[in-house]
Amino acid sequence: MASLVGSRVERKEDKKLLTGRGKYTADVNFVNQTFAYFVRSPHARAQIKKVDTSKALKASGVVAVLTGADIANDKIGGLIAGWRIKSEDGSDMKVPAHPPLANDTVNYVGDHVAVVIAESLDEARNAAELVKVDYKIMKAVVSTKDAMNSDQIYKEIPKNLCFDWLLGDRAKVKEAFDKADKIIKIDLINNRLVPNAMEPRAANADYNPSTEEITLYTTSQNPHLARIIISAFNGVAPENKLRVIAPDVGGGFGSKIYPYAEEVVCSWAAKKIERPIKWVADRTESFLSDCHGRDHVTHAELAVKNDGTFLGFKNETIANIGAYASVFATVTPTYLFGPCATGVYKMPAAYTNVKAVFTNTAPVDAYRGAGRPEATYTIETIVEKAARELGMDPAEIRMKNFPTQFPFQQTLVHSVDSGDYVAGLNKSMEVADYKGFEKRKRESESKGKLRGIGLCSYFEACGIAPSPVVMMLGCGIGLWESAEVRFNPTGNVTVFTGSHSHGQGHDTTFAQIAADQLGVPIENIEISHGDTDKGPFGYGTYGSRSLTVGGTAIVKACEKIIAKGKRVAAKMLEASEDDVEFSNGEFVVAKSNKKKTIGEIAFACYLPGTYGEVKSPLPEGEEPGLKETSFFDPVNFSFPAGSHICEVEVDPETGETKVVKYTAVDDFGTIINPLVVEGQVHGGVVQGIGQALYEECRYDNSGQLITASYMDYTMPRADNLPEFKLDWTCTPSTTNPLGTKGCGEAGAIAAPAAVMNAVMNAIGAEISMPATAEKVWKVCNQNKKRNSEAA
Amino acid sequence: MKKVSLEVNGKKVTKEISNHTILSVFLRDILNLTGTHVGCDTSQCGACVVHVNGKSIKSCTAFAADLEGSKITTIEGLAQNGKMHPMQEAFKKLHGLQCGYCTPGMVMSAVDLLQNNKKPSDSEIRKWLEGNICRCTGYQNIVAAVKEAASKM
Numbered sequence: 012m013a014s015l016v017g018s019r020v021e022r023k024e025d026k027k028l029l030t031g032r033g034k035y036t037a038d039v040n041f042v043n044q045t046f047a048y049f050v051r052s053p054h055a056r057a058q059i060k061k062v063d064t065s066k067a068l069k070a071s072g073v074v075a076v077l078t079g080a081d082i083a084n085d086k087i088g089g090l091i092a093g094w095r096i097k098s099e100d101g102s103d104m105k106v107p108a109h110p111p112l113a114n115d116t117v118n119y120v121g122d123h124v125a126v127v128i129a130e131s132l133d134e135a136r137n138a139a140e141l142v143k144v145d146y147k148i149m150k151a152v153v154s155t156k157d158a159m160n161s162d163q164i165y166k167e168i169p170k171n172l173c174f175d176w177l178l179g180d181r182a183k184v185k186e187a188f189d190k191a192d193k194i195i196k197i198d199l200i201n202n203r204l205v206p207n208a209m210e211p212r213a214a215n216a217d218y219n220p221s222t223e224e225i226t227l228y229t230t231s232q233n234p235h236l237a238r239i240i241i242s243a244f245n246g247v248a249p250e251n252k253l254r255v256i257a258p259d260v261g262g263g264f265g266s267k268i269y270p271y272a273e274e275v276v277c278s279w280a281a282k283k284i285e286r287p288i289k290w291v292a293d294r295t296e297s298f299l300s301d302c303h304g305r306d307h308v309t310h311a312e313l314a315v316k317n318d319g320t321f322l323g324f325k326n327e328t329i330a331n332i333g334a335y336a337s338v339f340a341t342v343t344p345t346y347l348f349g350p351c352a353t354g355v356y357k358m359p360a361a362y363t364n365v366k367a368v369f370t371n372t373a374p375v376d377a378y379r380g381a382g383r384p385e386a387t388y389t390i391e392t393i394v395e396k397a398a399r400e401l402g403m404d405p406a407e408i409r410m411k412n413f414p415t416q417f418p419f420q421q422t423l424v425h426s427v428d429s430g431d432y433v434a435g436l437n438k439s440m441e442v443a444d445y446k447g448f449e450k451r452k453r454e455s456e457s458k459g460k461l462r463g464i465g466l467c468s469y470f471e472a473c474g475i476a477p478s479p480v481v482m483m484l485g486c487g488i489g490l491w492e493s494a495e496v497r498f499n500p501t502g503n504v505t506v507f508t509g510s511h512s513h514g515q516g517h518d519t520t521f522a523q524i525a526a527d528q529l530g531v532p533i534e535n536i537e538i539s540h541g542d543t544d545k546g547p548f549g550y551g552t553y554g555s556r557s558l559t560v561g562g563t564a565i566v567k568a569c570e571k572i573i574a575k576g577k578r579v580a581a582k583m584l585e586a587s588e589d590d591v592e593f594s595n596g597e598f599v600v601a602k603s604n605k606k607k608t609i610g611e612i613a614f615a616c617y618l619p620g621t622y623g624e625v626k627s628p629l630p631e632g633e634e635p636g637l638k639e640t641s642f643f644d645p646v647n648f649s650f651p652a653g654s655h656i657c658e659v660e661v662d663p664e665t666g667e668t669k670v671v672k673y674t675a676v677d678d679f680g681t682i683i684n685p686l687v688v689e690g691q692v693h694g695g696v697v698q699g700i701g702q703a704l705y706e707e708c709r710y711d712n713s714g715q716l717i718t719a720s721y722m723d724y725t726m727p728r729a730d731n732l733p734e735f736k737l738d739w740t741c742t743p744s745t746t747n748p749l750g751t752k753g754c755g756e757a758g759a760i761a762a763p764a765a766v767m768n769a770v771m772n773a774i775g776a777e778i779s780m781p782a783t784a785e786k787v788w789k790v791c792n793q794n795k796k797r798n799s800e801a802a
Numbered sequence: 803m804k805k806v807s808l809e810v811n812g813k814k815v816t817k818e819i820s821n822h823t824i825l826s827v828f829l830r831d832i833l834n835l836t837g838t839h840v841g842c843d844t845s846q847c848g849a850c851v852v853h854v855n856g857k858s859i860k861s862c863t864a865f866a867a868d869l870e871g872s873k874i875t876t877i878e879g880l881a882q883n884g885k886m887h888p889m890q891e892a893f894k895k896l897h898g899l900q901c902g903y904c905t906p907g908m909v910m911s912a913v914d915l916l917q918n919n920k921k922p923s924d925s926e927i928r929k930w931l932e933g934n935i936c937r938c939t940g941y942q943n944i945v946a947a948v949k950e951a952a953s954k955m
Contacts (some may be wrong), residue, residue, distance in 0.1 A: 021894055021895060021897075022894065022897065024902075025893070025899060025902075026886070026894065028899055028902030028905055029877075029886060029893055029902075029905060029909065030837070030877065030878065030880070030890065030900065030923075031835070031836070031837015031876065031877035031878040031906055032837065032878075033837070033902050034836075034901075034902065035836075035839070037836075037839075037840075038830075038836035043941050065924070098890065121835075129875040207937055208901070208903075208937060209841045209847065209849060209901065209903040209904045209935065209937050210839070210840075210841070210901065210903040211840075259901075259902065260901065261839070261901045261903030261904075262900070262901040262903060262937050262938055265935070285809040293843045293845070294841065294843050294847075295843060305816040323888070451930070512899055514900035514901030514902070514938050515900070516900070527864070614877065615830060683952065686897045687897065688944075689897070690897045690900055690939055690940075690943060692940070693939055693940030693941075693942045693943065694900065694937070694939055694940045695939045695940075696940060697940035697941070698937075720842070720843070720844050720846070721842050721844055721846035721847060722844055722846060726883040726935050726937070727940075728931075728932045728935060728941075729927070729928040729929075729931040729932050729936075729944070729945065730925070730928040730929050730931075730932040732928070732940065732941055732942075734924070734942055734945070735940070735942060
């Protein structure tokens with residue numbers, strides 16, 4: 012049987028999704044279901060003096076109106092920050108209480124005040140307008156940069172400072188800077204983004220009074236995590252009485268890793284009213300209350316020698332984490348950000364200092380890349396600036412500072428097992444025809460356009476992660492992954508994974524792996540995920556971890572199946588176990604034609620007897636059945652890397668910037684399904700281009716979200732984008748048996764710097780993201796004025 | 803309330819509905835045709851595109867009560883006799899979808915494009931689909947799939 016790993020296998024999940032038979036949470040309905048509508052704060056910061064629900068309770072169709080007082084009375088716990096960070100001075104981070112329904116204060120526009128439950132959505136929405144909330148409006152803190160010098164939001168949190176974290180050695184950095192020929196400085200903003208999965212968040216909670224069990228359907232990347240949080244922290248129901256199902260999920264990009272207030276409230280209230288409760292966000296609710304991403308203000312400095320050698324780097328960042336510390340809010344700007352600050356370079360000394368601040372804005376958490384795009388954007392724009400100031404080619408300065416020996420002990424944390432950054436950049440330059448740029452630039456100029464080229468060489472740490480390491484660093488959970496491989500008696504296979512596909516194609520990629528391992532046709536393999544009552548506990552999909560961690564668990568479980576199969580085959584074939592070899596789905600006795608297929612072994616394991624005599628095919632002491640589980644805890648992170656090259660054309664008359672050429676050369680180690688991996692790169696790159704050119708989540712000074720719909724928040728659309736050229740290099744990971752590294756976030760990590768370097772190259776000035784037509788036009792216009800004055 | 807009779811995916815349907823029932827709600831909540839998705843509230847995302855009398859529209863912008871006598875095709879009605887439409891086949895072959903949420907609208911919109919323009923160029927495809935937002939694919943494989951379907955139809 013030909014190997015499926017490496018093949019462009021069409022996706023198994025596509026037929027249902029293409030014919031309208033996908034089942035998303037909003038498609039789930041229960042008999043006797045009610046509908047929830049949340050009363051949200053219209054103010055960024057206010058005290059709640061009184062909530063009057065009396066009129067709403069009398070409105071048509073209303074079943075219940077529940078408030079923060081009700082949730083407090085029932086002792087339902089608050090939402091949690093999942094990662095404990097210590098400040099440089101050794102003190103613990105400070106986080107405010109985050110009740111699922113606000114009690115005495117609201118802290119961002121969209122914060123949850125009450126829930127109205129009614130027979131229909133229209134009735135719930137109409138009654139919500141009758142809930143009278145008496146607010147005392149307070150001055151909101153909105154600006155990331157000024158948060159520490161603004162009014163104090165929480166009385167227990169001075170300067171609105173969650174933590175002041177340091178990674179690295181300040182003294183060594185000072186020594187390095189003292190020796191520098193030149194210090195390159197940069198100030199930049201990593202613009203706040205809204206993840207915008209196309210499927211809005213939703214929940215449908217059903218309580219069964221007979222079994223006392225809650226079943227929660229939810230839009231989650233991580234149903235097991237939702238269950239443990241809603242059970243252990245919110246205290247809604249014990250884990251064995253809470254089933255969480257994430258059916259088809261319409262994208263996540265980080266925003267659906269963890270449960271939100273709505274899931275907690277619907278589960279709790281469903282038990283209270285003993286009826287199912289359905290809630291589906293509309294798009295504006297998603298903008299208001301989904302966790303946002305990025306939002307950093309950074310000052311960075313790079314110490315260099317005149318020949319371009321890097322000596323040291325410092326990154327001083329203020330990270331906005333919004334009104335409350337969400338589950339991964341505190342790790343995103345620290346351990347996912349800091350270690351990648353020095354990029355793909357040998358850097359003798361470095362530190363990253365992050366001050367995480369609270370503001371009266373929606374919580375900020377992981378968004379595709381989570382910390383690594385911010386780190387990469389900083390180092391890759393400062394490296395480009397260093398090249399400009401030293402008069403070097405941007406490729407040359409990168410090549411000069413790449414490590415060439417692997418494993419490579421990176422400056423701040425990671426030991427990078429494998430990579431070849433020189434080969435990656437060389438290939439990218441070749442595919443992009445880097446040498447031909449000047450000619451293309453002249454062609455653009457002849458049309459009155461400014462053309463620019465930008466590079467970004469990145470590495471990232473993903474495949475999260477070794478549990479003892481992350482738990483030592485403050486993570487509240489493990490980050491291993493599970494797989495259960497279950498042969499059915501007739502020889503087909505169900506593979507349960509604790510990860511969760513919401514667009515990544517696990518049904519196909521994981522089936523390719525299992526098919527190769529077991530020698531079973533791919534059409535006879537089913538991948539099951541997303542239901543806490545089906546497979547073993549797992550940690551879900553994010554951080555480009557599913558294949559490297561979850562895929563490895565599948566390999567390990569298959570190895571256990573094969574080991575048992577060998578023992579059974581040896582007994583059945585009357586041979587020594589050592590003489591039985593397994594390949595292409597067959598157990599064969601060496602130097603003989605005696606063999607059993609894995610299907611025959613499965614059948615024998617489930618029907619272990621013989622007609623007419625007492626004779627088992629199983630060795631003595633062997634249990635019947637053929638099902639194995641593996642929990643794989645990785646020994647290291649994985650480290651995808653690559654070089655992307657972007658070319659833009661700017662129209663100086665309108666400021667419009669077009670990406671006209673984009674080349675991505677990535678090293679993801681072994682690629683299981685190139686079709687799927689290419690799709691991941693395309694999507695990631697477009698989210699990166701979105702950040703660079705179009706997207707920006709903006710609050711006004713009073714904390715009102717002014718980009719709360721697709722009319723105001725610019726999403727990249729088909730006609731904004733070029734066709735991308737993709738290619739690969741491959742240095743397999745040495746820390747997992749598949750040799751994979753993860754590919755989901757790379758595009759979003761690399762693209763912002765590649766695009767912005769190209770824009771800055773085109774217009775000859777520094778500019779902040781997003782490089783909108785307005786901003787670019789202003790720069791072009793100033794340049795024009797300056798040039799005409801000079802002339 | 804108003805009685806409305808129309809044809810959905812070749813079947814006659816008569817329902818008593820309120821005057822302000824939006825077509826997407828009518829399809830999803832009353833006919834249980836949940837393949838039509840809703841991704842925004844401002845007619846910007848295109849996840850809800852269906853065909854009314856052969857033309858693509860955003861079903862969140864029409865009242866079902868206004869469509870008396872119309873013929874409506876949703877994503878569920880595109881495959882015939884268990885065989886996917888060439889557009890659906892092309893999306894599968896070229897990985898033109900990931901999470902699948904925008905896909906029904908994207909496919910219905912693309913099918914209408916080919917009714918108007920049998921051999922669209924890349925830029926014509928991109929221009930036509932600018933009213934359909936996809937957050938997963940970066941559009942490249944969608945454009946390729948539409949071209950592939952055009953070559954097969």
